[in-house]
Amino acid sequence: MIWKVIIVVIVGFSLGYILSRPLKPESGVRESNLTSAPTPVQPDQKQSSGLPIPADGKNVIFYGFNYIFKGNVNKFDKKGDIYKLELTQVQPTIPVFDLNDRTVVVKVIGRNQSPATLDDIIKGSRISVAAFYDVRTKSWKTNRIFVFENTSENNSQ
Numbered sequence: 001m002i003w004k005v006i007i008v009v010i011v012g013f014s015l016g017y018i019l020s021r022p023l024k025p026e027s028g029v030r031e032s033n034l035t036s037a038p039t040p041v042q043p044d045q046k047q048s049s050g051l052p053i054p055a056d057g058k059n060v061i062f063y064g065f066n067y068i069f070k071g072n073v074n075k076f077d078k079k080g081d082i083y084k085l086e087l088t089q090v091q092p093t094i095p096v097f098d099l100n101d102r103t104v105v106v107k108v109i110g111r112n113q114s115p116a117t118l119d120d121i122i123k124g125s126r127i128s129v130a131a132f133y134d135v136r137t138k139s140w141k142t143n144r145i146f147v148f149e150n151t152s153e154n155n156s157q
Contacts, residue, residue: 055135064134066143069094073125083118085129085145097129097142109149120147 055063071087071094078084083099099118107116121127128146133139 062134062136064132064136067131067133069129069131071127073121073123073127076121076123085121085142087127087129095131095140097131097140099142099145103142104144106144106146107149108146113146116147121145126150 051063053060069087071090073085074088075086076083081100083103085097085099087094101118103118105116105118105120107114107120126148128148129142130144130146132141132143134141
């Protein structure tokens, strides 16, 4: 019991010392920062569409949104080096996804995942597509495809 008290006291003094260290003059950041609380946007900062960081800032290379689409494969065709993947349309705005040999494909069987290839994607397969929409270029980048193996557990979801 006494060791627990000693450890708590030592940790408390250590945190107090680290947090009381002066700021580095060149960066305005503590030398050791244990927390990373979000910095509020100042009123004089330019905001874009209510985003926490201005989208046209000098440090912003691109910005967009991550989406995960689920559905069944309606079409899967190869055009040159690019594969075109179309889901059965439940909503008319779902894009046709461009895939290539570097696209990460994962096979999901129950709760297990294993690496897969584009050959595991066939018409009618139940899949999820993780894609990123770049707002500036108005284009999609497919990050990952999850192919769900036909099991009774998957069919009930």
